[in-house]
Amino acid sequence: MxxxxxxxxxxxxxxxxxxxxxxAGRQLMPGARLPSVRAFADSMGVxxxxxxEAYERLGAEGAIVARRGSGFYVAGKTRPLCLKEVGxxxxxxxxxxxxxxxxxxxxxxLLKPGSGWLPxxxxxxxxxxxxxxxxxxxxxxxxTCYDQPLGLPPLRSQIARRLAEKGVEAExxxxxxxxxxxxxxxxxCRFLLxxxxxxxxxxxxxxxxSALLRANRAKVVGVPFTPSGPDVAALERVIVEHRPRFYLxxxxxxxxxxxxxxxxxxxxxxxxxxxxDVLIIEDDIFADLEPDPAPRYAGFDGLNRVIAVGSxxxxxxxxxxxxxxxxxxxxxxxxxxxxLALSLGNGHLSAALxxxxxxxxxxxxxxxxxxxxxxxxxxxxxxxxxxxGLTIWTEPRGGLFLWARLPDGLDSxxxxxxxxARDVVLAPGAAFSTGEAGRDFLxxxxxxxxxxxxxxxxxxxxxxxxxxxx
Amino acid sequence: MxxxxxxxxxxxxxxxxxxxxxxAGRQLMPGARLPSVRAFADSMGVxxxxxxEAYERLGAEGAIVARRGSGFYVAGKTRPLCLKEVGxxxxxxxxxxxxxxxxxxxxxxLLKPGSGWLPxxxxxxxxxxxxxxxxxxxxxxxxTCYDQPLGLPPLRSQIARRLAEKGVEAExxxxxxxxxxxxxxxxxCRFLLxxxxxxxxxxxxxxxxSALLRANRAKVVGVPFTPSGPDVAALERVIVEHRPRFYLxxxxxxxxxxxxxxxxxxxxxxxxxxxxDVLIIEDDIFADLEPDPAPRYAGFDGLNRVIAVGSxxxxxxxxxxxxxxxxxxxxxxxxxxxxLALSLGNGHLSAALxxxxxxxxxxxxxxxxxxxxxxxxxxxxxxxxxxxGLTIWTEPRGGLFLWARLPDGLDSxxxxxxxxARDVVLAPGAAFSTGEAGRDFLxxxxxxxxxxxxxxxxxxxxxxxxxxxx
Numbered sequence: 001m002x003x004x005x006x007x008x009x010x011x012x013x014x015x016x017x018x019x020x021x022x023x024a025g026r027q028l029m030p031g032a033r034l035p036s037v038r039a040f041a042d043s044m045g046v047x048x049x050x051x052x053e054a055y056e057r058l059g060a061e062g063a064i065v066a067r068r069g070s071g072f073y074v075a076g077k078t079r080p081l082c083l084k085e086v087g088x089x090x091x092x093x094x095x096x097x098x099x100x101x102x103x104x105x106x107x108x109x110l111l112k113p114g115s116g117w118l119p120x121x122x123x124x125x126x127x128x129x130x131x132x133x134x135x136x137x138x139x140x141x142x143x144t145c146y147d148q149p150l151g152l153p154p155l156r157s158q159i160a161r162r163l164a165e166k167g168v169e170a171e172x173x174x175x176x177x178x179x180x181x182x183x184x185x186x187x188x189c190r191f192l193l194x195x196x197x198x199x200x201x202x203x204x205x206x207x208x209x210s211a212l213l214r215a216n217r218a219k220v221v222g223v224p225f226t227p228s229g230p231d232v233a234a235l236e237r238v239i240v241e242h243r244p245r246f247y248l249x250x251x252x253x254x255x256x257x258x259x260x261x262x263x264x265x266x267x268x269x270x271x272x273x274x275x276x277d278v279l280i281i282e283d284d285i286f287a288d289l290e291p292d293p294a295p296r297y298a299g300f301d302g303l304n305r306v307i308a309v310g311s312x313x314x315x316x317x318x319x320x321x322x323x324x325x326x327x328x329x330x331x332x333x334x335x336x337x338x339x340l341a342l343s344l345g346n347g348h349l350s351a352a353l354x355x356x357x358x359x360x361x362x363x364x365x366x367x368x369x370x371x372x373x374x375x376x377x378x379x380x381x382x383x384x385x386x387x388x389g390l391t392i393w394t395e396p397r398g399g400l401f402l403w404a405r406l407p408d409g410l411d412s413x414x415x416x417x418x419x420x421a422r423d424v425v426l427a428p429g430a431a432f433s434t435g436e437a438g439r440d441f442l443x444x445x446x447x448x449x450x451x452x453x454x455x456x457x458x459x460x461x462x463x464x465x466x467x468x469x470x
Numbered sequence: 471m472x473x474x475x476x477x478x479x480x481x482x483x484x485x486x487x488x489x490x491x492x493x494a495g496r497q498l499m500p501g502a503r504l505p506s507v508r509a510f511a512d513s514m515g516v517x518x519x520x521x522x523e524a525y526e527r528l529g530a531e532g533a534i535v536a537r538r539g540s541g542f543y544v545a546g547k548t549r550p551l552c553l554k555e556v557g558x559x560x561x562x563x564x565x566x567x568x569x570x571x572x573x574x575x576x577x578x579x580l581l582k583p584g585s586g587w588l589p590x591x592x593x594x595x596x597x598x599x600x601x602x603x604x605x606x607x608x609x610x611x612x613x614t615c616y617d618q619p620l621g622l623p624p625l626r627s628q629i630a631r632r633l634a635e636k637g638v639e640a641e642x643x644x645x646x647x648x649x650x651x652x653x654x655x656x657x658x659c660r661f662l663l664x665x666x667x668x669x670x671x672x673x674x675x676x677x678x679x680s681a682l683l684r685a686n687r688a689k690v691v692g693v694p695f696t697p698s699g700p701d702v703a704a705l706e707r708v709i710v711e712h713r714p715r716f717y718l719x720x721x722x723x724x725x726x727x728x729x730x731x732x733x734x735x736x737x738x739x740x741x742x743x744x745x746x747d748v749l750i751i752e753d754d755i756f757a758d759l760e761p762d763p764a765p766r767y768a769g770f771d772g773l774n775r776v777i778a779v780g781s782x783x784x785x786x787x788x789x790x791x792x793x794x795x796x797x798x799x800x801x802x803x804x805x806x807x808x809x810l811a812l813s814l815g816n817g818h819l820s821a822a823l824x825x826x827x828x829x830x831x832x833x834x835x836x837x838x839x840x841x842x843x844x845x846x847x848x849x850x851x852x853x854x855x856x857x858x859g860l861t862i863w864t865e866p867r868g869g870l871f872l873w874a875r876l877p878d879g880l881d882s883x884x885x886x887x888x889x890x891a892r893d894v895v896l897a898p899g900a901a902f903s904t905g906e907a908g909r910d911f912l913x914x915x916x917x918x919x920x921x922x923x924x925x926x927x928x929x930x931x932x933x934x935x936x937x938x939x940x
Contacts, residue, residue, distance in 0.1 A: 065747050080661045080804055081661050097811065104615075104618055104619055117616075120614050123614035124614075125613050125614060128613045128614070129606040129607075129613065132602050132605060136603045137599075142789055143598040143599065143787060143789050144590050144594075144786075144788060145574075145590050145788055146573075146574050146788040146789070147789070148574055149574055179649060179791075179816075180814060183812070190685060191550045192550050195687075208814065211810075212812060277535055317614045317819075318614060318615055318616040318815075319613050319614050319615055319616070319617070319817065319818040319819045320819050321791075331550060340571065341684075341685050342652065342653070342685055343649065343650060343652050343653045344783070347649070347789065347817060348788075349790050349791075349819075350817065
């Protein structure tokens with residue numbers, strides 16, 4: 001009797017295990033309906049009661065769910081989209097989302113030389129206060145209503161003028177306001193992508209691009225980046241093989257390398273895009289930091305196949321939230337319909353603040369100061385990094401970032417972990433690259449590298465890793 | 471010779487037509503690769519040169535695209551997502567997106583009795599000005615940095631307290647700030663839905679729900695609404711048949727009917743949700759307008775299976791942009807990761823403004839005034855509608871909306887078209903219902919019905935339609 005009972009138990013376990021294996025191997029997906037009791041019993045050569053007991057056991061464990069009148073389903077449909085599970089499993093030191101969260105939390109004791117934005121002390125706080133007071137004072141301020149669908153017209157006109165200064169021709173009505181460049185790129189993903197479509201990015205690239213594209217269920221393929229822009233031959237191979245929907249990039253002051261597109265590369269990439277029906281989304285949030293205008297895909301192409309994206313978060317304020325998209329006129333209405341459906345529009349108050357800050361010259365003066373501070377910071381930071389034994393990949397024309405290579409093949413993720421233990425948050429290359437391109441690189445933000453302690457910790461961390469002691 | 475030439479022409483046309491039929495019938499989708507020349511020639515029993523000529527002709531017409539080294543593809547991949555094409559084709563008078571746009575454009579000559587929001591003259595402009603000045607003055611204001619990932623902590627605490635007053639228990643750290651309720655629901659769609667999943671809504675429901683869900687590639691199924699909440703028997707049938715991921719609804723002051731959920735219906739719906747593993751998203755943007763707290767799914771359920779969504783756009787300001795999500799603690803981190811990836815966060819300045827307006831009591835005083843104005847407006851509007859021969863579906867406890875039925879089976883879309891010709895924008899039931907439920911209904915906003923001209927135009931329009939003269 002005991003033997004029979006054990007044998008029966010073993011059969012139930014066998015059936016349960018078989019189901020769990022299929023679930024783990026994703027042949028049975030969350031929410032999928034399990035075979036009927038009879039069908040499964042037949043296929044496994046066991047009795048229906050064995051299957052019933054196995055299903056009930058798995059139900060009690062929560063692995064499957066019974067639905068009245070409908071059968072059994074793999075549990076987990078209730079399990080929402082967790083970005084951490086969609087992408088590669090990363091520990092904190094190299095997890096872009098973790099690095100982002102760290103930068104956002106208050107943390108005066110943490111040094112953040114890998115940060116993606118300017119020190120708050122550099123931002124034009126007095127000008128913003130003045131703009132707030134002016135808006136509070138003026139009778140005609142719109143403080144309560146939704147903004148117009150495209151967004152505040154005078155701000156769009158200003159943006160059109162600023163784009164023209166960079167060689168990009170756009171009418172004000174080709175410009176759609178958003179909350180930020182990130183939200184702009186996300187809106188464009190919703191507008192342009194079907195699930196499973198492929199998108200090309202630079203390798204390395206701004207790490208949030210990858211997270212955002214994965215959240216849009218896109219397949220992400222990287223193309224090696226050079227000091228002049230993308231490796232054109234590699235880009236062609238990727239385009240032919242993967243037939244991407246679009247290529248997402250920065251032209252000026254590339255994040256993280258600081259490189260700038262050359263006219264030759266721009267021309268060749270646009271020819272590829274045309275030959276293979278690929279769009280280009282050109283994110284230029286750092287453009288206002290360049291000393292003189294660099295080539296723009298949108299400039300060469302005239303917003304035919306290129307969509308330009310920008311914002312003021314990096315250069316003016318991340319608290320106010322204002323960005324934009326410039327695109328071909330015949331797509332504006334469809335994009336705005338989508339924007340309205342998904343958000344009912346952006347903040348009028350934010351747009352009004354931006355408009356005022358640009359109008360009264362505050363923004364221009366502020367940019368001039370920042371460019372100067374960054375130029376000094378860049379020279380100083382580059383020297384200190386070289387003193388630590390790192391090599392700068394390419395000398396940027398301006399902007400925030402230095403892309404620096406560790407000596408002796410040191411792994412930057414290891415160095416970042418060691419530095420984290422000493423309260424310094426570095427930005428290791430693995431956060432910016434799905435391939436091997438960033439393995440021994442770190443991104444430094446020259447606005448956050450004033451404290452000499454950073455370089456002491458860097459050297460200590462390098463030594464620790466070199467000793468194999470991480 | 472001439473005959474042969476014509477025959478050859480006919481063969482090329484035959485091949486071209488065969489391809490165009492497959493494209494039109496969507497057997498060949500935009501971006502799909504056409505058969506190779508050889509394969510197609512074989513299958514159609516024609517020469518390869520005939521196929522080549524057909525492909526080239528279609529290429530010249532733009533119906534297909536040649537990709538170097540890759541073959542021929544159906545054109546149109548470049549065509550982005552147009553919501554108008556995804557949903558039913560609607561003319562302006564019944565197109566929710568058009569109605570929304572109208573409400574947002576400046577238009578003093580247009581009367582908008584179907585509008586979805588309060589008159590701007592009712593909004594607490596003076597209080598907002600004061601809050602702006604205070605924030606401009608205070609040294610510790612954060613005017614430039616990203617907000618924390620969850621959003622400004624004191625505002626989340628205030629929201630937690632306000633939810634508690636309505637019977638919904640939530641810790642501040644179960645609350646995630648967003649830009650609006652619309653953006654909150656969209657974020658939840660990204661978080662919870664796979665393409666093709668089904669979502670249940672009320673019939674009728676807030677029209678932007680449908681547009682938003684379609685933009686998220688969800689299948690939308692409506693359940694008839696009653697003066698006590700959804701028709702529970704119908705809801706059960708829909709759940710069993712369609713296995714939806716969630717049910718999206720308003721509990722208090724339902725949009726468009728003004729009805730409020732009863733405890734009995736709430737209880738039964740929650741039991742169904744539990745039996746069939748369905749989530750509930752409870753959007754309560756009008757909740758602050760109710761005279762006393764109504765039952766809440768989130769209150770009964772304790773944020774286990776229910777997610778609560780709200781904002782201040784309707785009651786405080788749509789210009790500032792601030793909303794929230796309250797959900798189970800173990801999903802907060804995943805939701806915030808997604809929010810960061812898609813937007814890098816929401817406006818700190820907006821959250822700070824909201825916090826101040828709630829703290830200094832301005833919001834509470836403002837709500838009291840609005841509720842009083844709405845109560846007067848509701849009584850007056852209901853009388854006028856009844857004088858025009860309409861019947862009110864259910865008498866709301868408060869809020870903005872009256873859901874009114876036209877007499878004699880008049881079609882509200884026809885009446886709306888006639889009114890539009892007279893510069894009055896009505897909100898016909900067809901905009902709120904994918905079924906027949908709204909065919910002879912109109913939604914009225916009692917805050918926008920003061921002008922007697924509205925009712926003259928309404929009567930004239932009804933008469934025009936009755937005469938068959940639209």
